[in-house]
Amino acid sequence: MTETAPIRIFNQMKKTLLDAAFPPGCASCAEPIDIPGTLCANCWQDLTYITPPFCEACGYPFEYAEPGVILCGVCVKRAPSFTRARAVLKYDDASRDMILGYKHSDQTDRAPAFASWMLRAGRELVEECDIICPVPLHRRRLVARRFNQSALLALEIGRLAKRAVCPDMLLRIKPTRSQGGLSARARFRNVKGVFKANPLRLSQIEDQRILLIDDVYTTGATLEACSDCLLRTGAADVDVLTFSRVVRGSDLSI
Ligand SMILES: [Zn+2]
Numbered sequence: 001m002t003e004t005a006p007i008r009i010f011n012q013m014k015k016t017l018l019d020a021a022f023p024p025g026c027a028s029c030a031e032p033i034d035i036p037g038t039l040c041a042n043c044w045q046d047l048t049y050i051t052p053p054f055c056e057a058c059g060y061p062f063e064y065a066e067p068g069v070i071l072c073g074v075c076v077k078r079a080p081s082f083t084r085a086r087a088v089l090k091y092d093d094a095s096r097d098m099i100l101g102y103k104h105s106d107q108t109d110r111a112p113a114f115a116s117w118m119l120r121a122g123r124e125l126v127e128e129c130d131i132i133c134p135v136p137l138h139r140r141r142l143v144a145r146r147f148n149q150s151a152l153l154a155l156e157i158g159r160l161a162k163r164a165v166c167p168d169m170l171l172r173i174k175p176t177r178s179q180g181g182l183s184a185r186a187r188f189r190n191v192k193g194v195f196k197a198n199p200l201r202l203s204q205i206e207d208q209r210i211l212l213i214d215d216v217y218t219t220g221a222t223l224e225a226c227s228d229c230l231l232r233t234g235a236a237d238v239d240v241l242t243f244s245r246v247v248r249g250s251d252l253s254i
């Protein structure tokens, strides 16, 4: 049955009124909740927060603390180019929809809530940095998606913590195929030579302690490529703060 114009208009009005009566709900399942930007009790308890003990360098969570162990096996073999990486949540079934919804479905109203959680998880990193820089999107992807999800998080964190943010410190000079489904080694190859320091922003990079922001830490390949680029350009130090983190052995399909 086709909708007549008056019914269509009525349905649209009903939706608008309902949206006004029930402000955006749980950041994961959209159930109505009391405090905007938070989660309902059900979703809250399903999430896995990344808390100490974890690897000092990449933030990989350890199941238990072992005296004298501060680095994970991967970082012992080869230290990442950034100094510290921290994340709020484990990327898993419970957090995936919330993150993909934010990234691909225009749920940008989640950015302030995500940023406040990131600020809590990475307070030390935020306080110690001079300037915040998001992982950039390639121009073509930015046009398709209309916003850079990492830049929105960076701007919100900067606003909350009163820190400078430079959204175009790094440029993505080559489009890359999506990292989804690629092995760790292929991900590192895929981002080689992809980033370039913005020549107009050199004074904000040289001798500065920079905090890189992204939504998900997967293998660290993208973040390492960005960090390499900043350090080669003269940054004093680079830390990384992400909303979620894939814990090796769990699903990488993002
Ligand atoms: Zn929920």
Ligand SMILES: [Zn+2]
Binding pocket: 055, 056, 057, 058, 059, 060, 071, 072, 073, 074, 075, 076
């Ligand atoms: Zn590590």
